[in-house]
Amino acid sequence: MPKIIFQEADGTRIEVEAPVGKTIMEAARDSNVPGIDADCGGALACATCHCYFSDDQIGMLPAKSASEEDMINFANAEVKDGSRLSCQISITQDMDGWVVQVPDTQ
Template structure:
């Protein structure tokens, strides 16, 4: 289990426990976190689960693969360093304390 903080674009925070083995997207979906739409259900076929990873966590999560990089081209205002698709981040105990911020909108 890891506590993950999801921060809406307006600054409202949601701190939830997410079971290891799920994705950060599934944690948002299962806890009704607004701002992560996840239209493709986690297949890395859209960009509607886009977030900005807190700078302190950028080097602590697995690197993006080519497919995620390609899908981020369709995200709203992607940041080359901080943007990630939450469907591609598997939760582990090491991610306890992870903070992600949602963009203004998902496209």
């Protein structure tokens, strides 16, 4: 099972076992990762699972849908090039060891 490391804005790291096929948001929510609120439960109706991904990681992810692009503009934290909604990213085995940055606010 892949392990995803969530890095909080203060540098704290939380390592989570993440089942393939679940979303990154589900893995964070199910492991009580602080800073991933997931208010809408993954329905793409909020931006409280906003995370930052590295350039290398972004290149391995599917493109943002128009709906995700629209919704991410509602994020409370700064939107950056690596900004994605973690509810829209399904976990694959290739993500083992990935570090996902959690914004300082949702």
